[in-house]
Amino acid sequence: MKTYFSPEALLPDGWVRDALIEVGDDGDIAKVSSGKAPSNAEPLGGPTIPGMASVHTHAFQRAMAGLAERMGSPEDSFWTWREVMYSFVKRIGPDEALAIAAQLYVEMLKNGYTAVAEFHYLHHNLEGKPYARRAEMALAMVRAAQNTGMAITVLPSLYAYANFGEVALESGQKRFASTPDMILSMLRDIRAAHPDNHDLRLGVAPHSLRAVSPAMLRDLLGAKALFASPASRMRRAGYLAELGWRTLESAPQAKLGEIEPIYVKQPSIRTSFDQPFAPPPADDVALGLPRRS
Numbered sequence: 001m002k003t004y005f006s007p008e009a010l011l012p013d014g015w016v017r018d019a020l021i022e023v024g025d026d027g028d029i030a031k032v033s034s035g036k037a038p039s040n041a042e043p044l045g046g047p048t049i050p051g052m053a054s055v056h057t058h059a060f061q062r063a064m065a066g067l068a069e070r071m072g073s074p075e076d077s078f079w080t081w082r083e084v085m086y087s088f089v090k091r092i093g094p095d096e097a098l099a100i101a102a103q104l105y106v107e108m109l110k111n112g113y114t115a116v117a118e119f120h121y122l123h124h125n126l127e128g129k130p131y132a133r134r135a136e137m138a139l140a141m142v143r144a145a146q147n148t149g150m151a152i153t154v155l156p157s158l159y160a161y162a163n164f165g166e167v168a169l170e171s172g173q174k175r176f177a178s179t180p181d182m183i184l185s186m187l188r189d190i191r192a193a194h195p196d197n198h199d200l201r202l203g204v205a206p207h208s209l210r211a212v213s214p215a216m217l218r219d220l221l222g223a224k225a226l227f228a229s230p231a232s233r234m235r236r237a238g239y240l241a242e243l244g245w246r247t248l249e250s251a252p253q254a255k256l257g258e259i260e261p262i263y264v265k266q267p268s269i270r271t272s273f274d275q276p277f278a279p280p281p282a283d284d285v286a287l288g289l290p291r292r293s
Contacts, residue, residue, distance in 0.1 A: 001030065005037035006048035019048065027149065051114025059101035059141060060122055064088045086172030090126055094140045097122065101144035109150060116150055119205050121157035121176045123186075128174025135186040135193075142194060154190060155205035156183045158220055164210045176207075180219035 002023050009019035011032060020041065022031040037043065068084040092100070101118075108116065118141045124130050131137070138154055145152035159176040162169050169177055187202050194200050204220055206212040217225045 001025070003038060003041040004044055004048075005041040006044040006046075008047040010047070010049045015047075021048070049112075052112050053115040053117065054108060054113050055117045056119050057104075057116050058119055058121075059104050059116075059144070060089065060092055060097055061085065062104040062107075063092075063096075063100045083172070089122060089172075089175060092122065093126065094131075094136050097137055098140040098144050098147075101141050102148050105144055105148040105150040109148060114151060115153070116145070117153040117155055117203075118145075119155050119157060121159050121178075121205075121207060123156070123178055123182075124175045126175075128171075128177070130182075133189070134182060135189040138186055138190060139193060142190060142197070142200060145199070146197070151199040151201075153201040153203055155203045156186050157205040157207045158183050158216060159207040159211045160213070160216060161211050166213060180216055183220060 004021040004023065006019045006021065007017065009016055009021070009032070011019070016034050018034050018036065020031075020033045020035055020037065021029060022033075024030045064085060067088065068081045072080075105116065118138075120138050120141055122137050123134070124137075133139070135156075138156055141154055142152060144150075156178070157176070158178050158180060159173070160169070160178065161167055162173060183204055187204070190200075191202060206217060206220065214225075
């Protein structure tokens with residue numbers, strides 16, 4: 001047992017002064033109390049907060065830092081960055097993925113992150129074919145977390161299409177290809193391989209609206225798959241995106257300052273959990289925009 005002393009610490013009930021934090025040999029916090037620091041307590045340099053979680057991480061991308069951060073031409077964009085990433089992943093197998101993730105997790109731990117949600121879509125081998133063990137790359141992420149002391153939620157990504165309309169994957173995306181059955185099989189394998197790892201959690205991560213079909217979501221999530229009804233689709237984030245697009249359509253010369261007042265008009269936000277969400281706008285007139293011709 002080791003005891004740490006912090007002049008201030010953030011606990012579930014708020015900030016406290018003179019916190020004594022006792023940590024067991026297993027690395028878990030056994031007790032937190034308040035009082036004068038004993039002589040054997042290690043002082044902490046300032047306010048102490050719980051470890052933070054990185055909730056959306058692609059560990060392998062840590063090793064491509066610097067490859068695409070500088071603009072090479074005026075045409076550079078997310079899509080040109082993506083091509084660099086596609087080229088980069090051709091060099092990464094399980095051993096490389098483990099080493100990169102371990103380095104990243106150590107860096108995160110040093111900066112206050114103690115848990116990571118690994119949005120994992122690098123599934124197949126360098127030729128884009130499945131490994132003999134489908135979860136090989138995901139298990140490398142788990143080993144990296146174990147080796148460094150990072151808590152991890154592994155989120156195998158369902159990635160089936162290159163674009164809306166169920167467009168076939170491009171060559172650079174072949175390593176990401178997956179099906180609902182494959183993802184569920186990977187989860188079973190990971191859990192079976194680490195039944196007693198209390199720092200391991202599992203979930204799923206449908207990659208995007210363009211990469212997954214509604215039918216696949218139903219196969220993956222079953223009864224937990226929720227789809228908005230046609231009457232409620234245009235609300236909250238979707239409402240804002242649609243509204244911004246319609247505004248630019250009706251007035252291409254509009255400036256951001258002219259759009260902002262429309263964005264904050266009629267917000268669909270609850271002021272308390274006792275109130276229902278405001279209904280979505282019924283039509284263009286309700287949006288304050290001219291009707292489409």
